[in-house]
Amino acid sequence: MASPSDWLGLSGRVAVVTGAASGIGKAVAAALADAGAAVALLDKNQAGCDAVAQRLTAAGARAIALGCDTADEAAVKAAADAVRRALGPCGVLVNNAGFLRAGPLESLSLADWNAVLAVNLTGYLLCAQAFGADMRAAGRGSIVHIASVAAFHPQANSGAYSASKAGVSILARQLAVEWGPAGVRSNAVCPGLIRTPLSEAFYQVPGIEARRAAMTASRRVGAPEDIADVVTFLASDRARYVNGVELPVDGGFDTMLLSLVPRPGFNAEPGQPG
Secondary structure, eight states: OOOGGGTTSOTTOEEEEESTTSHHHHHHHHHHHHTTOEEEEEESOHHHHHHHHHHHHHTTOOEEEEEOOTTOHHHHHHHHHHHHHHTOSOOEEEEOOOOOOOBOTTTOOHHHHHHHHIIIIIHHHHHHHHHHHHHHHHTOEEEEEEOOGGGTSOOTTBTTHHHHHHHHHHHHHHHHHHHGGGTEEEEEEEEOSBOOTTTHHHHTSTTHHHHHHTTSTTSSOBOHHHHHHHHHHHHSGGGTTOOSOEEEESTTGGGOTGGGSOOTTTOOOTTSOO
């Protein structure tokens, strides 16, 4: 059991965060560092990763930045070796790296389909294999996969994105089943409407933030820190009996379906007062 000063039990643990140069990954890395973990930040954007790591170390954390294409098996294995040398065996993995290539399925190229799956799904498996080996050897560990509400609700004209996130969801559960007996937990967090650099262009359109906020029970668009706090809990010993779950972190977006159906006299149109 963690001491009162280390309520989450993460002090001294080695955590790896992929896609850590910005957005949700950046917030997760900061939250884990605040909880006392030594953090390895992986991203194809080496300069961005370096900047985040520098801010964490300036605040007193142990952090390293590694340029890594998580869809490249050799690069992932090399990163795992580098983390062990610099920080020690991995105890927490946050699979977060991902991207979207928009387009309708009727004309989506095979190259774009494969590119998204390679990062958003295959990369999660490669990182789980490379860093999960340390966890299985230690008999304990936590993997948190960033999926999406798009895993349950198809997002039109988004190419392979929804399919990739649905794959992440089942991958997380399969790892829980296969590695649970070895002491390794695997859970998925499914963000809803989160304002990140990936979605920032949408919010430059007048009125969009209010319209999106109206589609959540909490009546606000989420921030990366909203996801980071949940990820940190799932990574911690306080979630030691949580395994194989898919946790929507969406401000109640998933509960809103019937409330968004127009019923004159009973509810307002999304984005309108009332």
